[in-house]
Amino acid sequence: MLRAGAASAAVAGVGSLAAACSSGFSSSSSGSKTLKVAIFTDQTQADKMQKAASTFEAAHKGVKVKFIGTTGTDWNDFFSKLLTQISGGNAPDVCCVATEGLQLFAAKGLAEPLDTYVKRDAAELKPYFADVHPALVEAMMYQGHLYELPTDFNAGNMFYNTSLFKSVGVERPADDWTREDFYDIAKKISAKGGNTVGYNWVVRLWGSWTSWMYANGGNLLTEGKWDGGDWLWNTFYPNDPAASGRKGGWRWGDPTANSAPTVESLEYLIQLQKEGISPKPDVGGGTTLQGLFASNKIGMAIGGGFWAGGLHNAGMADDAFDVQYFPKWQSQRHLFGSGGYGIMKSSKNKDLAWEFLKTLVQPKSIDLLIPGNVTTPARKSMLTAERYATTGPKNWQVFYDTLTKFPETAPIPAPPYYQAMAIALNKRTTEAMSSGKAKAALDGLQSDLETAAKTG
Template structure:
């Protein structure tokens, strides 16, 4: 009886081990989550990228290390792209089939990458993921990252644009700091008082009316106009509409002539850029994002931030610069890549990136914590309530509008065409290319 019982026990143990071995292999989803895999299972290898170098991406490397520790069956490698040309290099690698499994996309390219078919929609993954709640994120950011009803990105962080001002220059001129009641005309009047010349040479400018399209969009929207219709299918009557032409003539006048209050593009280049001019007391106001805090805080400049001024009728408009993590639609390990995207966008990641104050957390709870403690840059956070989508986020035709509009502006600034002629030509070109 004892021998028979022993044999029976051995048989049961062998059968149990065989069944266990069969059930543990071949499940990439479980391997991605670090669950149910034997130690002999081959690791899933992923790569992810963003613009910048290893130093500027130190937080991402930390997150990669933590992800690897928490997912023993996945090996993640962080490969940032230093220097300029991130979008070009990423597009080339996607076309060549060598792109990373996960990559970062700026809001201006959200639509174009989706239209290329290189971004994996996340809705099905989220629907099957009982442990993930999309509501941890700011709704406005999730809405930005949805295109045609599908969610393609999860947010890294965000930055609303605001009006930044040099307190010392205002104090020296005995001018009150910008207020929430300011219109663009009020700002222009203050800029005139803050602009200085010595011996016919400009030594200080009141405001930077540069060629970057984002501040220009906020100005046009505040004045009731845009360079495109809502769905980005038409430029005629919008880019060259009466309101747009009038508003842009007024905007360009800020940086033209001997009575200008803004540096020309050539002035800005010569003087080292608007941030450098701002910190050295050569520029009193600029519209930009919170990312400038890093350089401002390293300098001795006293600065403040305010809401972007309103149009004459009280309309205020803003814009959000954001970035979103995407899964490569050609990745061999999409489920594991989705797990990585969640990790890079999650609560701990948001806390890590926003601790130095250069960006704002995309998650609701963490942003509320920043709001409760924020004093100096409160206006920056408030500007998110006025954010609108540029045409590059509303339509796949967006880049056509942006490129033609920018070229028209350059022609005007170089004196090659007047505003009406330049915008007429630009609108005609856009509509022809769309057709």
């Protein structure tokens, strides 16, 4: 699911896990049931994902899992269509939801909290949590409750074209490279001409000009944390420094879309466009961007682990691109989006759905769900040289190390009114890039978000 956003997201363990389930479901007690799983993709791809349920179905006689695909330009399209299906009485049992929609579904009372299940099966789940960075888990919480088990994520790193770098005499940037370093490289590549640009990006919430905003100390909303969650952190991360300060999920407060660092960030992208270093951006996902990148028309672009599979599928050799951390401005804070599967509150098969969720977070299940490195596995043990040998990039460690090396890295702002926020962001960003007036556009976005926050 995350490969569409943003991202975009491990079954030798599935058989043993299914046999160890403690809910009382067995091959003789499941009965004839169908678990419907909603995912953000087309039905052709959804059908291919059926194999991820084969071991689970074999362990639960009479149970069938049906992956149902829904397409869209971005996550807000998917959520709109899914909400329409739910209001029409056609709700799934399980839904794959990224960071963008977690609070939307939780706040509307559509998602079932997983706390009781996780507490009951804590011993069984400890290996899983030990393999997942706490930042990804916290991003799946809302008002102190856990709603999903993360399967995958994507942090906003910087991909670069190795041949274009070489052609202008530039080596791989240092881990602590700066915005000034980025600018110098992008300007050199743009000077080549021939429709080649040093940098390109897309208009959306994840990995857009918002990555510059995070590095510059800004955000669209006031950051806070919900109370609660101690039971989870004390159970699964008692001695992990990375869990220090974690609470019950991100609490997105008053809008700050026209704050000084946020305005400055968008002004920087306008500057790059005026200088011919970056073209006018498209709205939506990054498929078109990946094609241009693979055609050696782009020197650098923001991308997460899903870009590895995307560039490989676009025909790019694994040594023709590489990845580095996002450059430093006021800080090197990155943004990320995570994905996972949750249980719908309306489901009549919640206990069975929970057993299915536990199989989906096993390494071989994740492999079946996200073949070809189309997103980044949430389980750190799955990021290996062998995994990226087929697609690249050479410095694949950057993907997970972003979470460990930069503790301030955080999820994208995604409050319960995410849909209205995404639409407003796209509109006002496009307005700013056309008019060249970042402050006026972001004053408009501030008003949009204040209205959305009040109306929900």
